[in-house]
Amino acid sequence: MTVPAVRAAxxxxxxxxxxGAPGRRRGGRGGQGGRRGGRWGVHAFLLAVxxxxxxPLLLAVYASLRPYEETARDGYFSLPSRLSFDYYxxxxxxxxxxRYFLNTLLIxxxxxxxxxxxxxxxxFAVARLRLRGSLLLLMFFTAGNLLPQQVIVTPLYVLFxxxxxxxxxxxxxxxYDSLWAVLAVQIAFQLxxxxxxxxxFMRTLPREILEAAIVDGAGVWTRYRHVTLPLCRPxxxxxxxxxxxxxxxDFLWGLVFLSDGDKLPxxxxxxxxxxxxxxDYNLLAAGSxxxxxxxxxxxxxxxxxxxxxxxxxxxxx
Amino acid sequence: MPKTAARxxxxxGPRRHTRRDLAVLCVLLGLPILLDLVLVWGPTMASxxxxxxxxxxxxDIEWAGLGNYTHLxxxxxxxxxxxxxxxxxxxxLGLLAAPFGLLLAAxxxxxxxxxxxxxxxxxxxxxxxxxxxxxxxxxxxxxxxGALNALLGSERDPVDWLGDPDLxxxxxxxxxxxxxxxxxxxxxxxxxxxxxxxxxxxxAVDGATERQTFFRVVLPALRPVNVIVGVITVIEAxxxxxxxxxxNKGRNGLELLSVLVTDNIVGEASRIGFGSAxxxxxxxxxxxxxxxxxxxELRGEERR
Numbered sequence: 001m002t003v004p005a006v007r008a009a010x011x012x013x014x015x016x017x018x019x020g021a022p023g024r025r026r027g028g029r030g031g032q033g034g035r036r037g038g039r040w041g042v043h044a045f046l047l048a049v050x051x052x053x054x055x056p057l058l059l060a061v062y063a064s065l066r067p068y069e070e071t072a073r074d075g076y077f078s079l080p081s082r083l084s085f086d087y088y089x090x091x092x093x094x095x096x097x098x099r100y101f102l103n104t105l106l107i108x109x110x111x112x113x114x115x116x117x118x119x120x121x122x123x124f125a126v127a128r129l130r131l132r133g134s135l136l137l138l139m140f141f142t143a144g145n146l147l148p149q150q151v152i153v154t155p156l157y158v159l160f161x162x163x164x165x166x167x168x169x170x171x172x173x174x175x176y177d178s179l180w181a182v183l184a185v186q187i188a189f190q191l192x193x194x195x196x197x198x199x200x201f202m203r204t205l206p207r208e209i210l211e212a213a214i215v216d217g218a219g220v221w222t223r224y225r226h227v228t229l230p231l232c233r234p235x236x237x238x239x240x241x242x243x244x245x246x247x248x249x250d251f252l253w254g255l256v257f258l259s260d261g262d263k264l265p266x267x268x269x270x271x272x273x274x275x276x277x278x279x280d281y282n283l284l285a286a287g288s289x290x291x292x293x294x295x296x297x298x299x300x301x302x303x304x305x306x307x308x309x310x311x312x313x314x315x316x317x
Numbered sequence: 318m319p320k321t322a323a324r325x326x327x328x329x330g331p332r333r334h335t336r337r338d339l340a341v342l343c344v345l346l347g348l349p350i351l352l353d354l355v356l357v358w359g360p361t362m363a364s365x366x367x368x369x370x371x372x373x374x375x376x377d378i379e380w381a382g383l384g385n386y387t388h389l390x391x392x393x394x395x396x397x398x399x400x401x402x403x404x405x406x407x408x409x410l411g412l413l414a415a416p417f418g419l420l421l422a423a424x425x426x427x428x429x430x431x432x433x434x435x436x437x438x439x440x441x442x443x444x445x446x447x448x449x450x451x452x453x454x455x456x457x458x459x460x461x462x463g464a465l466n467a468l469l470g471s472e473r474d475p476v477d478w479l480g481d482p483d484l485x486x487x488x489x490x491x492x493x494x495x496x497x498x499x500x501x502x503x504x505x506x507x508x509x510x511x512x513x514x515x516x517x518x519x520x521a522v523d524g525a526t527e528r529q530t531f532f533r534v535v536l537p538a539l540r541p542v543n544v545i546v547g548v549i550t551v552i553e554a555x556x557x558x559x560x561x562x563x564x565n566k567g568r569n570g571l572e573l574l575s576v577l578v579t580d581n582i583v584g585e586a587s588r589i590g591f592g593s594a595x596x597x598x599x600x601x602x603x604x605x606x607x608x609x610x611x612x613x614e615l616r617g618e619e620r621r
Contacts, residue, residue, distance in 0.1 A: 042424050043431075049421065050438040053495065056453045057441065059464055063456055075467040118349040125346050137350075139611055144357040146548070146607045148555045150578040151600045154592050155363035156356065157582050158374060188356035191349050220338040249446030251559040256583055267446045271563065281456050288452045292445050299444040303437060306444075310500075311507035 057292075064088070064286035071282060087286035095273055097290060100266040106179055107265055108247040111186045112240055118187070119194030119239075120232060124224045126195070127202040128210055138199055145192025149252050156185060160257060172260070181257040182265070186247050194239055197309070201235040202228060238309035241302045245295050266291055361600065368593040374582075385594035396595075399572040402486055406493065406573070407554035414494040415550055418501025423531065425502070426509040436506065440499040447496070451563025454492040455479065482570025489560055489571060497553060501546050508542035509535070544613060551606045555599060574599050 063076055065083045091097055122141065126134040160176035170178030205228065213227045229236075254268035261272065273287040299306055334342070371381040389396050421439055425432045442450065457464045458478035466475045479485045512535055520530040536543075558575040561567040567576030574595055581592030 039429065042427065042429055046421070046424055046429065046435045050435050053439055053442060053499070056457060056495070060453050060456055072462060076462070076464045077467050118345070118352070121345040122349045125342065129342075135615070139615070140350075140358075141353060142614075143607050143611060144353050146552055146603065146610075147357065147361060148552070148575065148599050148603050150556075150558070150575040151364055151596045151603070152357055152360035153578065154582050154589055154596055155360035155367065158363075158589060159360070161374075184352070185356055188352040191353055192357075195349070219335060219341070221341045245444055249444075249448075251446060251448045251562070252579070255562075256579065267448050270448055270452065281459060281462055284452050285456050288449045288456075292449045295444040295446070296441065299441070300437070307440075307503055307507070310503055 060285045060288055060292075063282050064289050066282060068280050068282050087283050088290065090283060091273065091287045091290055095269075095287075096262075097266060097269070097287070099262065100264055100269040103179060103263055103269075104248055104265040104267070107183050107186060108244055111183055111190070111247050112243045115187050115190050115194055115243060116236055116240060119191050120198050120229060120236065121224055122191070122195045123198035123202055124228050127199040128205075128223070128228060129220070138196065141192040141195040143192070145189065145196070149189070153252070153256055156181075157256060176257060177259045177263065179258075179263060182253045185253050185257065186250065190243055190246065194243065197239060198232065198235055201232060205231050234305075234308065237302075238305045241298060241305040242309035245298060245306070248295060364593045364596045364600065366593075367590055368597045370590045370593075372589045374587045374589045381590060385591050388591070389594050389598070395572045395577055398570075399574045399577055402571070402573050403554060403557065405486060405490060406557050407551065409490040409494055410497050410550045410554050411547075414497035415501045415546055417494070418498045418546075419505050421498065422502045422505035422509060426506055436503075440503055442496045443499045443503070445496065447559030448563045450492055450496055451560040454489065454560065455564060458488055479564055480569070485564075485570045489564065492560055493553075493557065497550070500549065504542055504546055504549075505539065508539045512538050544610065548606065548610050552603065555603050 059076060062080075063071060064087050065085070066080050067082065067084070067086070070081060071078075122137070125131060126138050131137075157176070160181045161174055163175040164173060165175055165178060165180065167173060170180060172178055175181045175184075209227055209231075210223060213223050218227065248265075249267055250265070251267050254265045258264055258268070261269070264272075270284075270287050270291055273284050367378075368385055369381060369383070371379045371384065421435075425435050425439075429435075445453075455463075460466065460475045460477040460480060463475075463478065465478060469476075477484070478488045516534055516538060517530055520534045525533070556575065557573055558567075558579070561571040561573055561576060562579075565571060567573055567580070578592050578595045578599070581588045581595065
């Protein structure tokens with residue numbers, strides 16, 4: 001789901017904080033009296049759709065709080081005789097979700113940081129240094145990010161089984177079945193999107209600062225680290241939020257490149273809650289809620305950054 | 318275009334980079350390029366190469382010519398259903414989810430009260446992983462305990478929403494749309510906020526109705542957003558995998574190209590060559606869209 005947004009903001013406009021919606025006048029407030037009926041219609045419609053969108057989540061939460069015997073007997077739309085967090089405890093202790101969360105963090109935290117570092121420098125080189133072929137470089141990264149993951153998964157799988165790693169890095173002695181493999185692929189695959197968004201963002205920064213730095217004799221590193229990067233904080237925050245969610249949500253890489261169940265990231269591990277012959281859907285609901293909770297919390301807390309990340313460059317500024 | 322001229326001039330001038338600068342550039346630009354080459358573009362090329370071979374991943378690689386492809390097109394019963402399902406996926410996201418997302422964005426953008434609440438709620442499914450969406454789908458649609466059957470009161474004669482191969486893909490598409498709509502909505506919402514309000518005012522002065530203004534003035538002004546939404550929709554449809562894999566590993570009516578690729582490498586019989594051939598089909602389709610998109614981008618760059 002990672003598609004870079006269209007063109008950069010035009011250079012005319014200096015970098016405003018992304019996401020902060022421009023204070024826009026609402027035209028045509030005049031004939032409000034006649035429109036009131038339409039307004040209520042809009043409200044009713046939006047409210048109905050919102051509730052319909054929320055319903056599956058609420059149902060999952062409700063189901064996860066009720067014992068299987070009860071919902072099997074009375075169905076999900078019955079009043080509860082007992083609500084408990086037993087399934088959460090079970091999901092955590094019996095299936096060791098704590099460990100899976102740790103695996104996810106081991107992948108997502110360094111993943112986001114390294115991706116942002118490498119992407120921001122590449123974007124800086126593409127957008128702020130007058131290098132030959134910078135456009136080509138941009139295309140190289142962008143197109144790479146748009147490929148379906150399954151196109152590259154087979155050769156990567158073969159490659160990883162052939163790359164030896166010392167025991168202290170991977171107990172499988174190869175890159176395959178180690179978190180390193182997932183981390184590396186995540187970084188390489190997400191680089192494209194970040195480069196694209198950051199390059200677009202950096203183009204909107206005023207050039208004068210950079211030129212002043214060049215006059216002062218600042219080298220490439222100083223211009224990147226001390227002149228450009230501080231101005232990119234809003235974009236970096238937005239991308240960081242978004243990338244964390246994406247890496248957290250990833251399902252395929254963990255599934256294909258890890259064979260030891262103990263190493264799975266939490267999203268891929270969710271499958272383990274399903275029994276061989278019998279699936280307790282309420283337990284699965286609890287697991288789903290546990291897995292979904294961090295992303296929802298991140299979204300609600302950092303909503304502004306989150307949306308800014310997606311739309312950065314999507315609108316023409 | 319004075320800027321381009323200046324750029325050209327700058328290039329012809331003496332190099333401005335010191336040795337230290339060049340070292341920094343080589344390392345910090347080389348590393349991401351290397352990563353992308355080795356882990357993205359290299360494997361893409363390798364997929365193409367391997368698709369012409371017969372290989373199980375261990376023994377010798379044997380040249381198979383077009384054998385994998387003929388086998389795929391003529392003698393692999395899951396292939397055409399998978400293609401059909403991918404196309405259905407594209408149609409559902411493009412014809413249902415995307416217009417619905419646009420409608421919601423247009424409504425939320427009218428500045429009704431609580432629009433922040435609507436916006437957050439409608440967007441919420443997007444932050445869920447597709448695997449979680451798959452599990453929630455089962456909670457609602459499973460035959461014996463599912464909420465939908467309970468709601469319809471059909472416990473006596475339960476509908477097997479996810480087990481019936483004629484029915485399940487539609488249900489899964491609904492779940493996919495649930496998640497895609499919010500994504501499209503957010504993109505359009507940002508686009509709508511950036512549309513110059515004077516455009517609308519001008520249209521209103523000229524006597525255009527609200528609908529005319531929207532379709533003839535606002536929507537064309539949103540062209541860049543339309544392009545992204547199109548690309549996202551196509552890519553999502555081609556990448557579709559997690560939901561069906563979470564539901565039933567993509568069997569029994571839920572075949573997808575991505576599932577077939579995965580099955581051929583993680584499955585017991587690891588058929589690397591054959592799996593690659595399916596991946597190449599996926600690549601060719603997506604490449605068509607990617608190239609179109611990039612050409613547009615490139616034109617935009619040149620115009621600047």
